[in-house]
Amino acid sequence: MNLRPFGRGRLTGTVDVVVVGAGHSGLAMSRQLTRLAIDHVVLERGEVANSWRHERWDSLRLLTPNWQSRLPDYAYDGPDPDGFMTMPDVVDFVSGYARFIAAPVRTGVTVTSVRADDDGYRVETDRGAWRCRAVVLASGAHGAANLPAFADSVPDSVQTLTTREYRHPDQLDPRGVLVVGASASGVQLADEIARSGREVTLCVGEHIRMLRTYRGLDIQRWLDALGILDERYDTIDDVVRARRVPSPQLIGTPERRTLDLNALSDRGVTLAGRLAGLQDGKAQFSGALANHCAMADLKLGRLLDLIDSWVEENPARLASAVAGLRPADAAERFAATRVPENPPLTLDLTRGRIGTILWATGFRPDLDWLQVPVFDRKGRLRHDGGVVDAPGLYVLGLNFMRRRKSSFIHGAESDVRELGAHLVTYLSRGEVRPRRFEPTQFAPARIAAG
Numbered sequence: 505m506n507l508r509p510f511g512r513g514r515l516t517g518t519v520d521v522v523v524v525g526a527g528h529s530g531l532a533m534s535r536q537l538t539r540l541a542i543d544h545v546v547l548e549r550g551e552v553a554n555s556w557r558h559e560r561w562d563s564l565r566l567l568t569p570n571w572q573s574r575l576p577d578y579a580y581d582g583p584d585p586d587g588f589m590t591m592p593d594v595v596d597f598v599s600g601y602a603r604f605i606a607a608p609v610r611t612g613v614t615v616t617s618v619r620a621d622d623d624g625y626r627v628e629t630d631r632g633a634w635r636c637r638a639v640v641l642a643s644g645a646h647g648a649a650n651l652p653a654f655a656d657s658v659p660d661s662v663q664t665l666t667t668r669e670y671r672h673p674d675q676l677d678p679r680g681v682l683v684v685g686a687s688a689s690g691v692q693l694a695d696e697i698a699r700s701g702r703e704v705t706l707c708v709g710e711h712i713r714m715l716r717t718y719r720g721l722d723i724q725r726w727l728d729a730l731g732i733l734d735e736r737y738d739t740i741d742d743v744v745r746a747r748r749v750p751s752p753q754l755i756g757t758p759e760r761r762t763l764d765l766n767a768l769s770d771r772g773v774t775l776a777g778r779l780a781g782l783q784d785g786k787a788q789f790s791g792a793l794a795n796h797c798a799m800a801d802l803k804l805g806r807l808l809d810l811i812d813s814w815v816e817e818n819p820a821r822l823a824s825a826v827a828g829l830r831p832a833d834a835a836e837r838f839a840a841t842r843v844p845e846n847p848p849l850t851l852d853l854t855r856g857r858i859g860t861i862l863w864a865t866g867f868r869p870d871l872d873w874l875q876v877p878v879f880d881r882k883g884r885l886r887h888d889g890g891v892v893d894a895p896g897l898y899v900l901g902l903n904f905m906r907r908r909k910s911s912f913i914h915g916a917e918s919d920v921r922e923l924g925a926h927l928v929t930y931l932s933r934g935e936v937r938p939r940r941f942e943p944t945q946f947a948p949a950r951i952a953a954g
């Protein structure tokens with residue numbers, strides 16, 4: 505790496521690869537680049553693990569168990585492999601990784617633009633510029649909130665915030681809360697806010713109903729054993745749709761409880777359909793709540809059928825896949841989601857009952873600073889499993905980017921191995937054209953938070 509001072513506290517340099525972002529994705533790629541002896545730098549606008557430090561709510565725990573907290577050459581090895589990390593635990597885990605791999609991270613450096621330049625890229629930051637041959641975009645999939653177009657029409661008397669701005673119930677007005685979106689974040693926060701004594705209405709569209717445990721094992725053990733998390737993007741019929749699938753209704757708690765719509769109804773949460781519009785201060789809900797719930801019940805049933813057949817067909821594999829754990833309990837089926845007979849179709853936000861709207865409608869990457877023509881007309885990044893449609897440009901951490909697990913901590917290992925191999929070929933032999941380009945899903949209100 506070639507560094508020279510550039511004014512007070514500024515750096516400028518030339519390097520083979522610039523990685524943007526020091527979350528787990530950027531760090532995992534840094535480890536891979538080091539292994540491949542590729543000169544690189546990781547530029548981070550805040551601190552290592554910045555998103556986990558500053559963009560999550562206080563009570564959040566991972567919904568993936570500790571045994572899934574693993575990165576290249578590094579894994580959780582504490583006494584509770586089936587437990588769920590708190591945010592300080594995750595910050596320690598990711599920061600510990602940065603130290604362990606001695607990642608060349610420059611913190612407090614915001615990338616303000618990336619442009620093609622000769623046979624590489626010019627990366628401008630608020631602390632000087634870098635020249636490089638390749639850039640890895642590891643700046644996260646949750647940079648900008650997916651808000652519906654009518655979000656601006658919320659009456660002034662109602663506070664609005666996204667799941668990234670929410671920290672704890674005490675920051676909310678004491679009146680009722682409309683939680684929009686029923687993926688992992690939406691159900692977790694509807695539960696927490698209802699427990700604080702506030703009246704909660706949850707808007708439910710397409711969602712993934714999930715159990716925390718099944719037949720005595722954590723659901724992630726089953727998804728892992730069945731190979732579902734390893735499914736590749738290029739073996740899926742409709743990857744664009746698969747990338748839009750919301751995150752499952754899961755929560756990681758010490759008591760391993762299942763958090764589905766029935767549990768929320770039991771807690772007093774009112775279920776409504778998807779928030780379809782806002783007119784004259786009135787929220788309008790879709791009438792398809794029952795359909796969405798029936799579909800989610802059906803899909804859960806199919807998953808359980810799959811697990812049961814796998815158990816029957818693979819007794820030996822079961823023993824090794826879940827070695828050391830207790831044998832699988834008997835198959836079980838669960839009550840259908842209880843849908844209110846007459847769910848609300850409108851809610852007057854001007855009447856004073858609702859004090860807050862919490863948008864749990866998901867996020868999309870914020871790549872406004874990427875000045876390279878790699879976006880389609882809907883503003884979606886064109887990439888083939890993380891190989892962006894421009895020579896030497898790569899992305900990490902997106903939903904179902906190369907595998908179903910790509911956006912999770914444990915998904916980084918295989919993605920950086922494969923993209924690292926592509927990158928080293930690119931650097932040594934010149935341009936390698938990717939095979940096909942599937943846009944990342946950037947459409948509003950579809951990518952689920954969490």
Ligand SMILES: Cc1cc2nc3c(=O)[nH]c(=O)nc-3n(C[C@H](O)[C@H](O)[C@H](O)COP(=O)(O)OP(=O)(O)OC[C@H]3O[C@@H](n4cnc5c(N)ncnc54)[C@H](O)[C@@H]3O)c2cc1C
Nearest residue numbers: 525527528529549554555566567568615643644901912913
């Ligand atoms: C609520 C929530 C719960 C989740 N729970 C789980 C879970 O249980 N298990 C799991 O495996 N995954 C979970 N995830 C998904 C995923 O692991 C996290 O989103 C993770 O933070 C993604 O890591 P990343 O490195 O790809 O991106 P990030 O952690 O977001 O890192 C990106 C980094 O890039 C930096 N950056 C951005 N723009 C710039 C710029 N212009 N210049 C310089 N730096 C920049 C940011 O400051 C940040 O540090 C969850 C996500 C959310 C939102």
